Amino acid sequence: MLTTPSHPFHTLGIVGTGAMGRGIAQLAAQAGLEVSLHDARTGAVDEARDFIAGVWSRGVAKGRLSEDDLARYRARLHEATELADLAGCDIVVEAIVEKLEAKQELFTRLEGILDDQAVLATNTSSLSVTAIASACRLPQRVIGFHFFNPVPLMKIVEVIPGLRTTSEVVERVEALGQAMGHFTARATDTPGFLVNHAGRAFGTEALRLLGEGVADPTTIDRLLVDQGGFRMGPFSLLDLTGLDVSQAVMESIYHQYYEEARFRPSPLTRSRLAAGLLGRKSGEGFYRYVDGQAQVPDEPTAPKVAPTPVWISGEDPHARHALAAVIEAAGWRLDTGDTPSDDALCLLTPYGEDTTDSALRQRLDPARCVAIDMLAGLDTRRCLMVSPATEAERRDAAHALFALDGTPVSVINDSHGFVLQRVVAAIVNVGADIAQQGVADPATIDRAVELGLGYPMGPLKLGEHYGARRILTILENLQAASGDPRYRPSPWLRRRARLGLPLTHSGTHSRPL
Template sequence: MSNDAVAHSFNTLGIVGTGAMGRGIAQLAAQAGLNVMLFDVKEGAVAEATAFINGLWQRSADKQRITQAQAEQYGERLIEARDLAALAPCDIVVEAIIEKLEAKQGLFSDLEGIVRQDAVLATNTSSLSVTAIAAACQHPERVIGFHFFNPVPLMKIVEVIPGLRTANDITQRVNALGTAMGHFTAQATDTPGFLVNHAGRAFGTEALRVLSESVTDPATIDRIMVDQGGFRMGPFTLLDLTGLDVSHAVMESVYHQYYEEPRFRPSPLTRQRLSAGLLGRKTGEGFYRYVDGQQQMPEEPAIAPASPCPVWISQDDPGSAAQLAELVTTAGWPLESADQPSSEALCLLTPLGEDTTQCALRQGLNAEQCVAVDMLAGLDKRRSLMASPITRPELVNAAASLLNADGTPVSTLQDSTGFVLQRVVACIVNVGADIAQQGV
């Protein structure tokens, strides 16, 4: 049965925890026509959250995105709950508290003695088992995962995760509620990380591994993934956006729940930065610095101009070789056509899943002359180069100057199997295939 064919039939939604996530859920629920009761153990937190949400609506009214009447109507739907007992009238309660199993179990156990027996208890957990949270309840059939992403109003997806004992009708109704709130609902099985955070392990985790191996710096990795990979933002920009207090906890949770699966191993780099309070945007500094909320991206290193030298291109991949030959000819550099390069030539290689050193040795070439070019995503928006540890410095600079001759940005990396883009994409494909195999 489709979500559209089921009415969610919720009139009053309770929220426990009025941080960024709770506020976003409250905003969407009120806009969808529900009365929203907010509770937080911190004194003044609900009033602060209500003022914040009303401020968003007022700014939208000022910009004529909604009417003044709508802004006021939405605001009237926000109701402060003085204590947990005040949530008794709620048809569904969504918890958005600390990401600790015992805390969520304790909250739901308390709520069971307050709300009606037919009320739904929804957890916004990002990585904990919904089944484990429900295990502390007398009626686990009414417990379900309802996982939004921050910032909630902008991230138009919500995961609906039934536990092993969640009733089918509740799953259907919560799916319908997510749709009514304006989000795409992705129903996932109750496995570590669910769908999105499971799939996301490859993007950030492999990027952190690249960084830990000193292949390059965070800004270069981000530029490669955006320009060459076509991602909306790079992994380190994303980590700064979500905050390491959230991201590192998810990394560790998924890793341990999969019994230390090596592909999901967290990085000591994020643990250290978490300990130092370098969480990202929320603290003004993470992998980048932020001034008035604006990311301070470091400038790219300048490429010194080089005089044209002979260029020899490996025919290991004829299609890639043809693209490079056209670029060399257009730049006006001399192109060698012999089977073997001269001793003065810059040798351009196009490895797939290899490092420059191994690629050179496999082809019987002098690694001192070799620079590899990542051809996985073409040469249009950015070009990634990789020298061997013994490549002559003047040839590394010559390669960068050549590939930058038409103004296209160039990133130069330390030797590593699979550059940056190839490594991250390969991990994404592997994790995605595993998700499909598991039926997540």
Template sequence: MSTDTSSTPAHAPSTPFRTLGIVGTGAMGRGIAQIAAQAGLTVYLHDQREGAVAEAREFIAGIWARGVQKQRLNEVEAERHSASLKEAAKLAELAECDIVVEAIVEKLEAKQALFQQLEEILDDRAVLATNTSSLSVTAIASACRNPARVVGFHFFNPVPLMKSVEVIPGLRTAPEVTERVAALGKAMGHFTARATDTPGFLVNHAGRAYGTEALRILGESVTDPATIDRILVDQGGFRMGPFSLLDLTGLDVSHAVMESIYHQYYEEPRFRPSPLTRQRLTAGLLGRKSGAGFYRYVDGKPQVADEPPLPSVAPCPVWISPDNSEARQALSHLVDAAGWPLEDGDTPTSEALCLVAPLGEDTTAAALRLGLPPERCVAVDLLAGLDGRRSLMTSPATLAAYRNAAMALLGNDGTPVSAFNDSNGFVLQRVVACIVNVGSDIAQQGVAEPDTIDRAVELGLGYPRGPLAMGDHYGSRRILSVLDNLLAATGDPRYRASPWLRRRATLGLPLTTP
């Protein structure tokens, strides 16, 4: 993904710091250096690897040069920014910095050791900031003589594009340090989300549901990665499918975060990782960086098979379950538009395709509950309506002829259709419900304010809506029904509803209600 976002105001905003040091000049360190220089700071770069700082400076200067070509900034600005990037060949050369941000390996001992070294070099008033994504800020600070000056300052990759940063005080961080660093994040052009020092903080905490539930669906052989990705992008509006995202991030990074947060929460079921990622990590199937992950890559492009054409079948009678009037109305319009015969009796005839639209149930349970013939029953996901990609699922007893008829009917107007095996809660329902539930529990824990949760997740993860707004969009009572039915069917405490969600859904209040 390009990081060519070099546009800066004619006069960069004032910041509470003048000189910023960065230890670690990988992708994160480079991104932080770019936006810090654009905000008017003098930036000192240090890296243990010989030549790494020169590479970083050249890379960032190239971004600014392209910005000049595209008239996003002028040559004077580009030269000024480039001049503000300086090399600190030795760690001791960071001595004049007002704040140092570490962006090194995600290991507690390494970060503690670095901060202990920096304490011997820096002025007592200088701030030590960690860009950790999943480690405890309090734990990192515990190795320091003065933990009051240690704070979390967590950006997202690519830093110039992901306009959100988390500011996380440890339990002993001075309030003044938190305020100054929050002001710095704002001056660097990012939305500043203040969060408590909990595992995963705010955004990575909220992001646990997307990938882990998709992996669980894959692990149950409901369908394949490409189908799950298509549903969540086309039907759910997510920018990137979970398996494309895992391949982009790399399992060497994402699996470690999954396990770290899961264990820090003492094996909380909502964050349970999947054995699938551990196996693939062991096999070296990391994603794009290794040429193969959940997809195979050629010249950096995923090799994804085209969707097969929809079956061509003659129209048959259609009966729609009356237990959900809204769903019945939507499906009736679709049947009428396709010109298929629609039955209006209380029970279906012996030839009818039976359509149901459950929440959190599978086709099997819905058919048995309604007394329908399972061999002719097909479930349709109406959580997101019928305007985008449509999803259907069949029970193990559903005959292929009725599955094909349902696919042809749903795709009669040219809308893409995904069909998969029986699953409590389809694909979209399961993933969305888990996202909303985890977001609700973040609010319940007081990690951040509701509006901060939603905005930070939108910016940090690229979701179409924040988790609380997502629950209100789809209907908190519907989300609660999905979770309750999933819990009843599976017995897995992963699906127990957050008190925040249950109370507001029961009272008919928005999930964003404080």
């Protein structure tokens, strides 16, 4: 059995000096390790060292580093002209092409060069660590060490043991990641690991909304940024990443999970990829780009209409109180009867229902009904939803009312769960199922998603923020209406919501037999 010494790593080798390899080398040198860089392309190592030195020189110019720091760090970067020059390394990290056979061949060659105590780490983002290790004589020393681009700024690294990786190797690599200044997220060797797995819901559900004709990309992006607090909308993110990259990840994880419905890609992206609409890199994606700037349509102007009586459904008492305050502040008449008067605009506040189902369930006239999303309240952007039967004058009246105080309003077509409800519920559900599968512990899931994806909070915290029981209701209504297993609630979510327990609650488990 392979054993590992207790002392820390001193020498680190990098194979592949592209963006990821350079970033890892920079952090390792800053952490005090001697770093040997190898690349099959002539001149690539010199380019990498010059690039890293440039980063440090800018740090000196900005007063973040001293000249002594610069000289010390630069002295730790060495060129390994041949692969054999890595022989003295305690750990070698590969950052080469994302192909299983290439990584297996490299590690097989390195095993003939390195000491048996040296660790082999792969920066793979999508391949199985166990599969990479299966070609090795000593698979127990192979581990996933997955950084995110740009490596120095993304303060997270996933540490992924293969099925044969020893606990000593895991602990040493975790300590190295922490010494390099990153949060280490230990995850199991499953498709997408932790962060890419957790990120499947955001884009795929937005694409589903687009495919259903609920709203255009700009409206969906605005709702998720303004209502949901996400740094970037899903279509802006797809354009930034590049559809060629995003589509490959969506397809890979979907197929690796044997066509799991929660990860189902959209046919929209395949056709857009074929058309070359890749995003920023091609000048056009879901947005058109001029000099690198997205050309975003102006916000629709709110209509001007005469005040009309407004009746609010009683589905959500808290929402009813908040809506009444807006109506009264606008000077419109609030219809307080148990049933709406004949001329009233009917406001509905459903969760996981569309305007059609909510109106018919309450035996209301669909022509007079407009639904409003109350999941995130009324403080930022407001989302109104109309059914195919909603009269244009009722739609315009609701739009005018909720825009009177200057708050932006988006109007969408019928959707079980609006936009925000559906995307948030999907994110929470995937995060809950990651916990159910034991990919990582709840605290790690939330922190990794916050750092790796930039969400306003991790998926389990997000569920707690909006209410686990409400998220469960949204999913159950979505599944009942669509019949799509995509929306089936995770057992982790269902049990904790029904028991009134936090989604971060791990519970007690008996030891497996």
